[in-house]
Amino acid sequence: MHKIYEYPKSRAAFEHACQVIPSGIYGHQGPAEGCYIPIEAFPLYSQKAQGSYLWDLDGNRFIDYMCAYGPNVLGYNDPDVDAAAAKQRAISDCTTLPNPIMIDFADLLVDTVACADWAFFAKNGNDATSGAVMCARAHTHRKKIVFFKGYYHGVSPWTQKIDYSGIIPEDVVNNIYVDWNDYDQLAQAFEDNKDEIAAVIAQPYMHGNFADNIFPAQDFWAKVRKLCDDTGTVLIVDDVRAGFRMDLAGSDHYFGFKADLICFCKALANGYNVSAICGQKHMMNAMSSLAFTGSYWMSAVPFAAGIACIEKMKRLNCPQLLIDQGTKLKDGLIETARKYEYDLHVTGIPSLFYLRIADDPTLMLHQEWIAECVKRGIFFTNHHNHFINASLSDEDIKETIEIADEAFSVIKDRHS
Amino acid sequence: MHKIYEYPKSRAAFEHACQVIPSGIYGHQGPAEGCYIPIEAFPLYSQKAQGSYLWDLDGNRFIDYMCAYGPNVLGYNDPDVDAAAAKQRAISDCTTLPNPIMIDFADLLVDTVACADWAFFAKNGNDATSGAVMCARAHTHRKKIVFFKGYYHGVSPWTQKIDYSGIIPEDVVNNIYVDWNDYDQLAQAFEDNKDEIAAVIAQPYMHGNFADNIFPAQDFWAKVRKLCDDTGTVLIVDDVRAGFRMDLAGSDHYFGFKADLICFCKALANGYNVSAICGQKHMMNAMSSLAFTGSYWMSAVPFAAGIACIEKMKRLNCPQLLIDQGTKLKDGLIETARKYEYDLHVTGIPSLFYLRIADDPTLMLHQEWIAECVKRGIFFTNHHNHFINASLSDEDIKETIEIADEAFSVIKDRHS
Known part of the structure; x- marks a missing residue:
């Protein structure tokens, strides 16, 4: 006992x-x-x-088995990640101009993630999902966003529920909610909101709380991808939670499709504070057009940790x-x-x-x-x-x- | 030469x-x-x-003289802050359960900041201002927010301009903009929006870009404070940029008034990644009611750095x-x-x-x-x-x- x-x-x-x-x-x-x-x-x-x-x-x-709700992917206090971070810290972290290690990290993500032609760094998973939605709106000049019921995409008002504390109707008025794996319902939502849908945002499979997790139905992602292509809609994969625990090339790659934008956080740097939006080339101008940044978004230490983390994840498969x-x-x-x-x-x-x-x-x-x-x-x-x-x-x-x-x-x- | x-x-x-x-x-x-x-x-x-x-x-x-746009308050790579952070890192940083150093940091802020009965930690200055606005809406059950023209409160859609890329009208429809130091205009805005204003959000003085910075007019803050009290409106001070460079007790304290909520970031931990909302007792329940958090928000290393930074700022006056x-x-x-x-x-x-x-x-x-x-x-x-x-x-x-x-x-x- x-x-x-x-x-x-x-x-x-x-x-x-x-x-x-x-x-x-x-x-x-x-x-x-x-x-x-x-x-x-x-x-x-x-x-x-x-x-x-x-x-x-x-x-x-x-x-x-909670692993800090995701960030602990290699083990707490991983010696390789901590050594890389300590080495960078002795040089610089949060400074007026970024250190080129930011570019090295972007290069590594572009090499690693299948849909990534570029990378943009922030601090919260929520920064990544919010930036992706803003980017989709900038790219399409449309307002509405499709969610799958059971989703979690962070804590910004746009992604919360209308009955949550501090949320107002205007925060969520452009949200459309459909059932996971119900392609007909999704297609109907597109029909009902023709030329108004900026983006579909989804986790790679339904891993909500308080319910069994559900994989995509046969061909579901292929059909969603085609619907987005046919309507000029941005397909955003929120890989904050599942990212790098299914496929180092992105969970969209695991399921055989290619997101327009993909959001990472948690497992990206074994607990060091960084998140990322990666995207295809055709989304880069829209991302560049946003006013979107923060005091610590170009800090060098988490980039060093992220590089060490991804390299070790590759070595370990x-x-x-x-x-x-x-x-x-x-x-x-x-x-x-x-x-x-x-x-x-x-x-x-x-x-x-x-x-x-x-x-x-x-x-x-x-x-x-x-x-x-x-x-x-x-x-x-x-x-x-x-x-x-x-x-x-x-x-x-x-x-x-x-x-x-x-x-x-x-x-x-x-x-x- | x-x-x-x-x-x-x-x-x-x-x-x-x-x-x-x-x-x-x-x-x-x-x-x-x-x-x-x-x-x-x-x-x-x-x-x-x-x-x-x-x-x-x-x-x-x-x-x-940009000091990472604020975070560098003690000098880059301050040995005392770095030593405290390294000591905590050897123990733990981002884990499933928080380390009680989070409580120590909250205690220190409550001791240090005049209006603070409590502290809530996040990652971006923008998390702090966004959380404060959500908290004000939760507390008042009202929607509208008053800004002073020339403001900067971060990058979330609610705080951007309608003509910025990726922003939609619903993001800013509840914003009211008034001229800094024009109390009559502010009072008129309150008259025109009776029982609808959740919060006034303001920097302690107008330190916008592209214009000379402007201190508050004589009695301006006292009058704003009274107007908020009389109307049950939450007064939010965005001290992300000026915080701890005017007064360790908060820039509201420097100007002789008491904010309901005050937002800190930048100088809080000499570049380590943490931000905070502090508030008066009567705002604590509303803050508790929010669904608001992130993967790294309870990481221990930035708390250790923040404690060392504030203690050193105190020693140095x-x-x-x-x-x-x-x-x-x-x-x-x-x-x-x-x-x-x-x-x-x-x-x-x-x-x-x-x-x-x-x-x-x-x-x-x-x-x-x-x-x-x-x-x-x-x-x-x-x-x-x-x-x-x-x-x-x-x-x-x-x-x-x-x-x-x-x-x-x-x-x-x-x-x-």
């Missing part, structure tokens, strides 16, 4: 935080988001991280490595669940797997199982996809499956 | 960049923005930076130091200009001075003078305010004034 973790220091820190930080912890890393149910099962503040491990403030060690490790884990978890007569659904690409115990549609049983895993040192969350990083060992996977087994056993006993 | 700089490597890098990066260099750091006229006088890519100096790609050394150095420079430049019978206007707080030779309303003469300074190693720009950093020495100021003298002499000869 594994030790059951407790979190007194984490709780105390959170209580203090609530006095001076709105929500104590905001966004997806905080308890308000719904990833951490029941909250008692989860730590909230961390002490340190290394490789595939995270230690909470009480010193409990976790095998971390990273997406395949992550998919292979994810497949071992997935197979082991499904088999273990079956021992206890649970039907565990594991969806999405295995490097970005989504978990759901399908036996209970209320998801309560699933939450109970996740809680028992977390309290024993496996950092899963309930309703968000998970992430594999390259430092995750076979030993880690074995330990994960052992703990998952114990957690299944606990909930089986509880409900027998 | 100083050597005249040439920039062949810088030019070659820029030409290469134009193949793979939209505009080669975008935003305020690039030639498209209009800060660098004539472009031939300016380098475009840098090699390294240290203290108050920047070296371009051709190895030319500049005394850098930084705003006063920067104002004192800026005043020496300003006095020296004005006196030198007078020797050549030029009327050099130096406006804004001396730590953030704006330059204009007032003898030629076309600004051509001013641009010629700036060009002659730059080509001799003083990194000024034409139509943007400048920045002082704490490592700028009396020797640097002396050298600056000598070069400015030579530059005045050159243009005087040219136009005699």
Whole structure:
């Protein structure tokens, strides 16, 4: 039996935080988001991280399958990335004029990403998706944007829901929402909004929260690409979450099509702060026409980290490595669940797997199982996809499956 | 006579960049923005930076008065800030759960900034201004935002101009623009939009580009504050550019009033990538209600850098130091200009001075003078305010004034 973790220091820190930080912890890393149910099962503040491990403030060690919600792709504190970043830091980071390492990074992305003739750098995934939408509007002189229901494209008002706090109708009035994989509905939306649609924005497959992840239907992307071509619409792939965990050439390349614009962040530099828009040649003038920048957007250190990260991902053949490790884990978890007569659904690409115990549609049983895993040192969350990083060992996977087994056993006993 | 700089490597890098990066260099750091006229006088890519100096790609050394457009407040590669950041990096940076150093940073800002009962962290100055506007809308359930003409609050569509590329009417339909320092006009705007104004957003004084900077008129801020109080409107101070160069307690404190929300970036962490919204207690629930976050927003290294930066700024009494150095420079430049019978206007707080030779309303003469300074190693720009950093020495100021003298002499000869 594994030790059951407790979190007194984490709780105390959170209580203090609530006095001076709105929500104590905001966004997806905080308890308000719904990833951490029941909250008692989860730590909230961390002490340190290394490789595939995270230690909470009480010193409990976790095998971390959230990977900072994506940025940790090689392992925390990767020595090659950190060395490249430290070398650049000794020279310069955020200065009045950019360092040419920015050009080196753009060259590398153009070499690596199939649809990329150019690269534009920013700081948030949200900067990339917002810049891509502005670029599409500049290019087409149209207003409307098509989204697939279940999407997440960041936090700017244009991408939020009308009933969210601080959002006004004008923010979302040009949004059109269609069902994922429903080509007929998409074609009808184009028919109903002829010559008004600037862009379709989509993740490479549907990896929303609170639902099984769904791959594109046969020929779906080919048909969407053709519809965009026929109507002069910009096809934007939001690869912020899946990028470099499916295909180093871009997740559009994995699915056999070519985006006009593709957005990267997270896995781009192993946690160093950079995001990117890459695009085809015909989009470059529109991108150049935007007034779009920020104080830190040309800082040199994240470019050095990004170069080292992509080069190492290439050496490791990273997406395949992550998919292979994810497949071992997935197979082991499904088999273990079956021992206890649970039907565990594991969806999405295995490097970005989504978990759901399908036996209970209320998801309560699933939450109970996740809680028992977390309290024993496996950092899963309930309703968000998970992430594999390259430092995750076979030993880690074995330990994960052992703990998952114990957690299944606990909930089986509880409900027998 | 100083050597005249040439920039062949810088030019070659820029030409290469134009193949793979939209505009080669975008935003305020690039030639498209209009800060660098004539472009031939300016380098475009840098090699390294240290203290108050920047070296371009051709190895030319500049005394850098742009300071990365603000982030360099202590001097490039400040050893205290860099040591604190490196120490945190060895432990953790971007991880699944935040490190409690986030709480320490929030505590420090609450202790330091007069209006701050809490702090919320993001990555861009633009994240801070956008979050503040969303927070104001959430708090008031109103839509409209008042801007002062000449403002700059970042690059999100809501803060751009209707005729900018990629911007649609809905982005700016709730914006109201009034003249800086015209209280009657502001009061009329409130009268015309009764119960519809969510926020007034303003820099602490008018430090726009292409125009002399203008301090608030007598009692202006007191009257604006009262108008906001009387109407339940949120007063947002955008201290992204001026923050910590006027008053460590916030530029609102410098002018004797208290913002509801204040936005920081740039000088907050000496170039490490972090921005912040601070606010009064009554705004905390609205801020908590937003769906607003990003992949890197809780990264620990910039918090460590921010703490070290603010603590060092306190030890140095930084705003006063920067104002004192800026005043020496300003006095020296004005006196030198007078020797050549030029009327050099130096406006804004001396730590953030704006330059204009007032003898030629076309600004051509001013641009010629700036060009002659730059080509001799003083990194000024034409139509943007400048920045002082704490490592700028009396020797640097002396050298600056000598070069400015030579530059005045050159243009005087040219136009005699």
